[in-house]
Amino acid sequence: MLTAFAILTDGLVYAAYLFLVAVGLTLIFGVMKILNVAHGSFYAYGAYGAAIAVGVYFDQGFPAAGGFLLMVLVAMVIGLLLGLILERGLLRLVYGKDEVVVVLVTYAAFLILEDVIQLLWGPNSYSLYQPLDVAGNVDVGPLVLSGYDIGLVVFAALVAASASWALRYTRWGRLLTVVIFDRELAASFGVNVSLVYTLTFVLGAMLGVLGGVVMAPKIAVTLGIGVEVIVLAFAVVAIGGMGSVGGAFVGALIVGLCRAAAVHLLPQIELFVIYGVMALVLVFRPQGLFTRAQPRKI
């Protein structure tokens, strides 16, 4: 019983992490049909940015609430910069080319960005422990949960809810949805697709950076963290369906809970479980759980 509860809580926390890193990726893919490998960089830069800037903030003894606000700000600034540089500077040059070619372009960008991290911040490991300390611990029945973890889950749920709401009920959200379904049709209705692309990419970048920022206190911020994240994010997006926020949510939950179960019950198959679930879903629903199948071709 205790194990089941532990699996549930661990699963939810991991799912929150997965959702935050995957939601930006799925939006970018849904709207622009680009699988952005550099998304891993967004995560990494977010973690580094948070570890350094927010660490300094807390060390100065400023109020904790401001610290959390700073984290979000850092995410938005870094996301904006990286997103604009990549989209306007690089992706614009390869729009319309083969899907896989564009993926390779983002991979090239990712490699470059990884080395830039080393140039900027060196090979050392950073840690951001202050937010964890501030959040403290909470006793839930027999388990002691980190307040930060609970906050993380709530935060992820909030992001999911607001993203879904925005996509459905705001003008910009609906424009995004239209472009996701049919770019050409949207353009012929006068939608400024180029602007939508830039906005989407920047938004996706911010979300990716945010993922790194909020995870920074839980990990050792060092070289290579972007590399593992990208494959995990992709698995979640593939399960949920490219372009579906709801799908990313469900995918993150499924993967999070399965992985937690594996970690507690049979640790050797941890990675296997994640990709195994992805392979299984793709066998029965190649387009993911939440996207439409392709219409007839001939």
Place this chain on the structure above:
Amino acid sequence: MSTILAIQNLGKAFGSLVAARDINIAVPPLQIIGIIGANGAGKTTFVNMITGYLRPSSGTIWFKDIDITGRPSREISRLGIARSFQVPQIFPSLTVFENMCAATAIAHASGGLLAQILTPLHSPATTAKAEAAVELFRIGSYRNALAATLPQGVRKLLDIAMALAGAPRVLLLDEPTSGIAIEEKFDLMDVVMSALKNRGITVLFVEHDMDIVERYADRVLAFYDGTVIADGSPVETLENPRIQELISGPKLKMTAVAALHA
């Protein structure tokens, strides 16, 4: 044999959408059948089911004495039923001649993977056949042009020529003259029909142009709302007031172009 293609109670439903129902047709060998009907009436669904692209929800399809219901397209092609497409399925990266060579070589190598590995793509026999096919369909002047650069009419002809690479007994043409200028439609069909002459091929073609149907078909099938509502000679079906009301429209004075080819 008296029937080369026997279709019984054929139907197809996509969830609650019934695309085709209760289709019963017996096709004698060497007949040329024109299939007419408005868009969405089920003509292409019908063709897709016969050629294995779609699996029927109900009914059976017999080719000669073989039950081909629900079999995949590649099996049905190897058995002897070929088709052309509304959007010509050719290989744009290759030249016309290379397209034809590829089709001929594939038809020669049997369906098995081992045969395909061991058969060279270019052999004297296949290149000779490819040349002959290109000439037969009068596209020899485009021989070395990349298929991506071809005008629509030549694409259609190449598509049909490739379909014939496997020496099929039944050929289904899906809107062979769609997208072709009115003056050129008859020329195209003339080339196709003369290429098919004396080859013992049964032809079914889907068409929207009633003049084409009248000129080239021995028999007309009229589709409406997923089923066949008329089945007879071109004169019977096209003069039928109900058909005119639902599908073909009133018969106008013969166009000048049609008159030239009458």
Place this chain on the structure above:
Amino acid sequence: MALRSIIGTLGFLLIALAAPTLPAWLVSLATVAFANGLVVLGLIILWRAGLVPFGQALYYAIGAYTVALIGRYSEIRDVLAMIAAAALLSALTAFLTGFLLARYREIFFAMLSLAMSMILYGVLVKTETLGSTDGFHVELPTYFDYQPQGEMHLLVLFWLVLAFCAMSALLVSLYFRSVAGSLALPVRDSEIRLEFLGISVNRLIHLKLVIASTLAGIGGALAALSIEHVDPNMSYWTTSGGFVFVTILAGAGSVAAAFVGSFVFELLKSIAYDILPGTWQIFLGSALLLTILFLPEGIGSLFGRLRGRAKPV
């Protein structure tokens, strides 16, 4: 076409003859480069058909670990036996995974194959008997009971690798002239037309996967013998990415591109690590970007253009 095969074989012979005169580090580098070239050759087969798997490292690692495990847990040392086992295991794995993989295209194909290589990575990292994250040492092989001493070992392995490369190059060239092998562009253009001509495109792709993966397995086995070490990184997605890079840079235009490209890549990597430590990825990423933007058919296409030849099918 026959002319190219003769020139190619002569090229391999020349390199083999020149080997004893070259410095040891170059022979070592070339050994790994040519072994990796086999993986790239397999990628070329798939790339021509429009497929870019991001997980060939799976078979590379299977080949490498097979050789390493045979050396560690058995008395067998014969190099051909080891490589045969590696090839067989890779082929079998590809045969099994192909049932799933051959049903997908484009991004999903790429990513599903990536997922599979990551599954192996996860297994390798977590399993003690397989060496976990440190990996383990690879025993030196014997060649028909002959155990080369000292420097000779480097040379003999190099000659073996060259032999495998020459043979593979020849076989793959023949494959490209068969019906199955030349249906690469048509697969990209119109799978529908192929199906309606009687070809099962999925089975064709399944075949291509098995061939490419067997080549990758042999490449991994040979690389392991050269480096004398295996570790889970050989199955990591960045390893797959490296192979894809070489394929893009070299282009899929010819069989030679696989080996020339791989050798140039290893050489550049070695130089870059010396001159620009810590910036190798910037260099690589930039090279890839420039290639994609300005030479989408790869550097190999430059040679085709210089000679004024049409794009090969």
